[in-house]
Amino acid sequence: MIYIFIVFYMAEKISSNFEFTNVVCTSLDKKFDDFEYCFLKSVNRTYKYLSLKVNLFKIPITKVKVKGILYKRFSGYRPFMFNVTVDACRFLKDTNSNPIVNYFLNFFRPFSNINHTCPFDHDLIVEKVPIDFVNHQVTKVLPFPEGDYLLETHWIAYDIDRAVVKVYGTIS
């Protein structure tokens, strides 16, 4: 009985798989920033990606904080594992200074133009983050338990919350 359970458990582990389920981008201050696009696309069964672009209207931006909260769905979405706010300008000077933020930055670092120190004086682009890349991060680099997740990020410039990006995904 236990043996069967273990085999079943291992089979589950091996097949563990990430899917994006939704992405929602909201500008909280349209004089400051707005989203040109923000979407998920399924090219075919295996190639799916996330893209977004935010236009910044008050550049250069020299003071940015990012708040990240991970939620996992139980009966409703509940905070899970972390709820952190980092000074992005300080963090980007030494990305090893915060391993958990660095782990999440790695999700889109290769696909974006934000991997540089402050100031930010251009639109921010995250282009075609492929699902298999995210899958590797959440099942191999740091394995997460199965479930429905929401990563909510707040983009705070000069201590005012300017935008919210919510990325929903499922690990099965």
Ligand SMILES: *[C@@H]1O[C@H](CO)[C@@H](O)[C@H](O)[C@H]1NC(C)=O
């Ligand atoms: C899915 O689309 C990508 C990009 O166009 C392509 O490289 C890949 O071969 C396709 N995969 C399948 C299974 O059709």
Ligand SMILES: *[C@@H]1O[C@H](CO)[C@@H](O)[C@H](O)[C@H]1NC(C)=O
């Ligand atoms: C995140 O942490 C802050 C500060 O500790 C707290 O005020 C806030 O309610 C927390 N958010 C959630 C969703 O738990």
Ligand SMILES: *[C@@H]1O[C@H](CO)[C@@H](O)[C@H](O)[C@H]1NC(C)=O
């Ligand atoms: C960009 O990311 C790489 C890691 O992929 C890091 O080594 C490098 O220091 C970063 N560049 C800047 C300017 O932050």
